[in-house]
Each structure stands twice: as structure tokens, then as C-alpha cells.
Amino acid sequence: NAGVMQNPRHLVRRRGQEARLRCSPMKGHSHVYWYRQLPEEGLKFMVYLQKENIIDESGMPKERFSAEFPKEGPSILRIQQVVRGDSAAYFCASSELGATYGYTFGSGTRLTVV
Amino acid sequence: SQQGEEDPQALSIQEGENATMNCSYKTSINNLQWYRQNSGRGLVHLILIRSNEREKHSGRLRVTLDTSKKSSSLLITASRAADTASYFCATDLKETSGSRLTFGEGTQLTVNP
Numbered sequence: 001n002a003g004v005m006q007n008p009r010h011l012v013r014r015r016g017q018e019a020r021l022r023c024s025p026m027k028g029h030s031h032v033y034w035y036r037q038l039p040e041e042g043l044k045f046m047v048y049l050q051k052e053n054i055i056d057e058s059g060m061p062k063e064r065f066s067a068e069f070p071k072e073g074p075s076i077l078r079i080q081q082v083v084r085g086d087s088a089a090y091f092c093a094s095s096e097l098g099a100t101y102g103y104t105f106g107s108g109t110r111l112t113v114v
Numbered sequence: 115s116q117q118g119e120e121d122p123q124a125l126s127i128q129e130g131e132n133a134t135m136n137c138s139y140k141t142s143i144n145n146l147q148w149y150r151q152n153s154g155r156g157l158v159h160l161i162l163i164r165s166n167e168r169e170k171h172s173g174r175l176r177v178t179l180d181t182s183k184k185s186s187s188l189l190i191t192a193s194r195a196a197d198t199a200s201y202f203c204a205t206d207l208k209e210t211s212g213s214r215l216t217f218g219e220g221t222q223l224t225v226n227p
Binding site: 004014033035041042043044045055056058078091093098100101102103104105106107108 | 134144145147154155156157158161194201202206211212213214215216217218220
């Protein structure tokens with residue numbers, strides 16, 4: 001079992017470009033969560049998805065950010081027209097039965113906007 | 115202030131000593147979970163304590179929960195240099211039950227050899 005796989009590990013984008021972050025949950029896990037972590041801070045919730053459905057996107061900025069978890073393939077977090085303030089570590093977590101039972105985290109994608 | 119605030123922000127101890135970290139939260143919970151994060155890595159789930167439990171053990175870890183004070187503590191006994199990491203509490207709030215965990219800002223633990 002490969003665990004939660006995130007790629008790329010590091011991503012550098014120029015201001016105005018698009019960033020696309022991928023997350024493959026653990027085998028058997030249908031719940032996917034995206035969090036953002038700024039340096040020296042905790043994790044901030046962004047979005048919770050199940051296959052083909054966004055369950056809770058209350059932590060997502062209203063503009064430029066979107067997420068999906070298609071029937072086939074990984075979950076994608078997309079950031080359009082990136083700005084310097086988007087620089088952060090983005091973590092994906094998955095769960096078999098939901099957040100109540102705990103998460104398995106990926107190693108994160110470190111996005112740097114230059 | 116935010117849900118799941120850890121205290122202290124940073125803790126430095128010698129190998130063999132015990133390390134205690136505290137977490138406070140504001141609203142009712144289903145459970146509280148502790149995670150560990152090594153520098154530059156993802157978080158690893160350590161232990162979960164339900165709202166009707168008061169204490170739980172796992173190896174060198176001991177977690178307590180006081181729902182009347184809305185606080186929890188994580189005790190690491192006989193610490194090792196390899197325990198150096200950031201430790202986060204995460205709450206499964208009743209108001210967001212199952213939808214997500216809410217993380218605190220973390221305690222940075224340094225264990226000196």
C-alpha cells in the first residue's frame with residue numbers, strides 16, 4: 001500500500017500561471033481532504049471531497065481555487081492565476097470512513113510563486 | 115483565538131526527559147486527535163481520544179482529555195532525539211461532524227541528545 005501520493009513534491013510557478021496539484025488517496029479511501037500550511041503555522045482546511053462530489057468547500061477561496069475528485073484518477077487542486085500569497089505547502093489527506101476516524105496524509109506539495 | 119491551540123509553541127528538552135504539550139479548544143467535540151509532523155513532511159496520526167474517554171495510552175504516549183475544561187494534553191515519556199518534530203492537536207467538532215478536522219498551530223518539540 002503506497003499510502004497517499006501527492007505530486008509534484010515541489011512546484012514553482014510565475015505569477016499569473018496555473019498550479020495543478022495531484023493527490024491519489026490510499027487504496028480503499030473514498031474521502032479526500034485538502035489543507036494549506038503556511039510556514040510555522042498549522043493546517044487550514046480547504047475542501048473535502050468524495051468521488052465526483054464536493055462535500056464541503058467552506059475553506060476554499062471563492063476565486064481562482066477549484067478542486068475535483070473524478071470517478072477515475074487522482075484528486076486535483078487547481079489554482080489559477082497564482083499570486084505570491086499562494087506560496088505554501090498543500091497537503092492532501094484521505095480517510096476510509098471520514099475525518100472522525102483520522103487521516104492519512106501525503107507528503108505535500110510545496111508551491112512557490114515567483 | 116482559534117480552535118485547537120497548543121501550548122507551549124516551542125519546547126526544548128534533554129533526551130530521557132518527559133515532554134508535555136497542551137491543547138485547548140472552544141466548542142464541543144466528538145473526538146480529539148494528535149498528529150506529528152517531521153520537518154518538510156506530512157502529518158502522521160498518533161492517537162485519537164473520544165469525548166467520553168479521559169485517558170489513553172499508546173507506547174510512550176499518554177493523552178488526557180478534560181471536556182469540562184475543553185483541553186487535552188499529550189505526554190511523551192522518556193523522550194528520544196527522534197521525537198523531535200512538531201505536534202498538532204486536531205478536533206472533530208460536533209458542528210462539523212465528519213466533515214473535517216480543525217488543527218491547532220502546533221508545538222515544536224526539540225529533544226537534545
